[in-house]
Amino acid sequence: MAVTGPEVTGPEAADQGKESSPVRDVRGSAVRLALMAVPCAFFAVFFAYPVAAIVGRGLRSDGAWHLEGFREVLTDSGILHVLWFTGWQALASTALTLLIALPGAYVFARFEFPGKQLLRAVVTVPFVLPTVVVGTAFLAVLGRGGLLDDLWGVRLDSTVWSILLAHVFFNYAVVVRTVGGLWAGLDPRQEEAARMLGASRFTAWRRVTLPALGPAVAAAALMVFLFTFTSFGVVLILGGPTFATLEVEIYRQTAQSLALDTAAVLTLVQFAAVAGVLAVHAWTVRRRESALRLVDTATTARRPVGAGQWALLGGVLVSVLLLVVVPLAVLVERSFDTAQGYGLGYYRELTSTDGGAFLVPPVEAIGNSLQYALAATAIALVIGGLASAALTFTRGRSRPGRLVRGFDALLMLPLGVSAVTVGFGFLISLDKPPLDLRSSWILVPLAQALVGVPFVVRTMLPVLRAVDGRLREAAAVLGASPWQVWREVDFPLVRRALFVAAGFAFAVSLGEFGATVFIAQPDRPTLPVAVTTLLGRPGDLNYGQAMGLSTLLMVTCAVCLLLLERSRTDRTGEF
The missing domain is CATH 1.10.3720.10 (MetI-like)
Structure with missing residues (x-):
C-alpha cells in the first residue's frame, strides 16, 4: 500500500514551489x-x-621558446605570397559564389517547378563530396586530356581560374540552402505592400527583403570564405606547384620539408584568421536568430509567371548544368574511357x-x-x-x-x-x-x-x-x-x-x-x-x-x- 503525506495547499504550496525552483536551477546547472x-x-x-x-x-627547443621565427617567417617573400594568395582567392571565391548562387537561392525560395527537390539534391552533392573528388572532377574537365582539352585544346589546370571555379562548385549549396531557406520563409506580401505604396520592384526588394536577408547572406559569405581560406585538396590537385594556400603550405612545410618551426607559425596565423571569421560568423548567426515574421515555406513558392521569371529559372538551370552536372558527368565518363575503348578496365584494375x-x-x-x-x-x-x-x-x-x-x-x-x-x-x-x-x-x-x-x-x-x-x-x-x-x-x-x-x-x-x-x-x-x-x-x-x-x-x-x-x-x- 502506498503511503502518502498530507496534501500541501495554499501558501505552503507556494513556498514549496519557491524552494524547488532553486533546486531545479542547481540541478540544471x-x-x-x-x-x-x-x-x-x-x-x-x-x-x-x-x-x-x-x-x-x-x-620551442632546449627548454626555451624561440619566437624570432615569427619575424623570419612573416618577412619571407615566398610566405608573404602564400598569405596574399590565400586571402585573395578566398575573397574572389566568395564574391563569385555569391554572384552565381544568389539567383539560385531566389529560384529555390520563390519558384515551384517539376524536379525541384531532385535539383536541390543535385546542387548539394558537391558540398558533401570530398575535396579530392572535386579536384579530380575539375581535372577531368580542365586538365590534360580533359573535356576542354579534347574539344578546343584549352587547359586551365594549374591556373587560378580552375581553383575559383572548383570553389564555386563546392560552395554553391552553402548559399542556396542558407539564404534560400530563409528567403522562402519571408512573407512576400510585405514586399507587395511596399510596391502598392509606390515603390519600384527593386526599391521594395532593397528596403524590405534585403535587410531581412542580410544576416543570412553575411553568414553564408563567411562560411564560404572560411571553407575557401582553408582549402586544401582542391588547391593541392588543381594549383600545381604554382599556387598554395596556407593549408597547402603547412602540408608542404610539414610533410616535405620537415620545417616544423615554419609550419607552427603558419598554423598560428591561420588559427588567428579563422578565430576572427568565426567570431564574426557567430555575431551574424545571433542577428539571424532575431525575430522575423516568417511564414510556411510551402505557401511562398509559386509557378514562374512571365518571360522574365522563366528566363531566370532557365538561367539557373543552365548554370547548374554547366557548373555542377558537367564536371560530375565527365568524371564518370573518364572512369570508363580506357585505351581499348569504353569499358570496366580501370575498375577491374x-x-x-x-x-x-x-x-x-x-x-x-x-x-x-x-x-x-x-x-x-x-x-x-x-x-x-x-x-x-x-x-x-x-x-x-x-x-x-x-x-x-x-x-x-x-x-x-x-x-x-x-x-x-x-x-x-x-x-x-x-x-x-x-x-x-x-x-x-x-x-x-x-x-x-x-x-x-x-x-x-x-x-x-x-x-x-x-x-x-x-x-x-x-x-x-x-x-x-x-x-x-x-x-x-x-x-x-x-x-x-x-x-x-x-x-x-x-x-x-x-x-x-x-x-x-x-x-x-x-x-x-x-x-x-x-x-x-x-x-x-x-x-x-x-x-x-x-x-x-x-x-x-x-x-x-x-x-x-x-x-x-x-x-x-x-x-x-x-x-
Whole structure:
C-alpha cells in the first residue's frame, strides 16, 4: 500500500514551489556542466593537445621558446605570397559564389517547378563530396586530356581560374540552402505592400527583403570564405606547384620539408584568421536568430509567371548544368574511357596491386573508408549530441555567459584549424601510454570525428531549440529527471534530425583528407588518400583508376545525400 503525506495547499504550496525552483536551477546547472564536460575533454585531448604539441615542437627547443621565427617567417617573400594568395582567392571565391548562387537561392525560395527537390539534391552533392573528388572532377574537365582539352585544346589546370571555379562548385549549396531557406520563409506580401505604396520592384526588394536577408547572406559569405581560406585538396590537385594556400603550405612545410618551426607559425596565423571569421560568423548567426515574421515555406513558392521569371529559372538551370552536372558527368565518363575503348578496365584494375604505392589492392580502400566513417559517425553523434544538449539547456537563460559562447565557438574550430596540423600532431603527441595510438586504427576515426562534430551540432541544435521549453518544464515539474526529459520529450522530436546529422557526419568523415593523409596506415588507405596517390603517379592507368575511385566515392556520397533529403527536417535559414 502506498503511503502518502498530507496534501500541501495554499501558501505552503507556494513556498514549496519557491524552494524547488532553486533546486531545479542547481540541478540544471550541474547537468549542463556534465554535458559540456565530455565534449570539452574530447576536444582537449584530441584537438587542443595535438595542435599545441606541433606548435610547441616548432617554436620551442632546449627548454626555451624561440619566437624570432615569427619575424623570419612573416618577412619571407615566398610566405608573404602564400598569405596574399590565400586571402585573395578566398575573397574572389566568395564574391563569385555569391554572384552565381544568389539567383539560385531566389529560384529555390520563390519558384515551384517539376524536379525541384531532385535539383536541390543535385546542387548539394558537391558540398558533401570530398575535396579530392572535386579536384579530380575539375581535372577531368580542365586538365590534360580533359573535356576542354579534347574539344578546343584549352587547359586551365594549374591556373587560378580552375581553383575559383572548383570553389564555386563546392560552395554553391552553402548559399542556396542558407539564404534560400530563409528567403522562402519571408512573407512576400510585405514586399507587395511596399510596391502598392509606390515603390519600384527593386526599391521594395532593397528596403524590405534585403535587410531581412542580410544576416543570412553575411553568414553564408563567411562560411564560404572560411571553407575557401582553408582549402586544401582542391588547391593541392588543381594549383600545381604554382599556387598554395596556407593549408597547402603547412602540408608542404610539414610533410616535405620537415620545417616544423615554419609550419607552427603558419598554423598560428591561420588559427588567428579563422578565430576572427568565426567570431564574426557567430555575431551574424545571433542577428539571424532575431525575430522575423516568417511564414510556411510551402505557401511562398509559386509557378514562374512571365518571360522574365522563366528566363531566370532557365538561367539557373543552365548554370547548374554547366557548373555542377558537367564536371560530375565527365568524371564518370573518364572512369570508363580506357585505351581499348569504353569499358570496366580501370575498375577491374582496382582489385590488383603492383607492389608499388599500395601494399593492398586500391579497392580495399573502399572497405577501409566505410569502416572508418562509421566509427567516426558514432563518435561524432555522441560528442555532438551531448554538446547540442548542453547548448540547448543554456537557451533562454538570462546569462548564458562567456563560457557557453566559448564552448559554442570551440565546437566550430575544427572546420578552420589546419587538418594537416591536427593529423601530424596526432603522430607526435599520441605516442606514449596511456594514449599510444599511433599504431591503432582508431586514430583515423578520431580525427574524422573532429570534423563531423560541428555538422552534428549545427544540424541538431536548431531542432532542439525549436522544442517548446514548456514541455520540458512540465515534465520537470512532474518529477522527471533531465535524462527522462530528454528521452520522453526531446528525443521523439529530434529523431529525424539525428538521422540527418549522422548522414552529414558520415559524408564528411568519408572524404576527410588533410589529417588522414598523415595517420592512415599504408596497408589501410582511405579512398581520398588512394585517389591522391594515384593522381601523383604517371600513366593513363593510374589516372583512370583515380577517376574510378573518385566515381565510387561520389556515388556513395550522393546516395547518402539523397537519403538525407528524404529525411530532411524543415529548418528555415539553416543549411
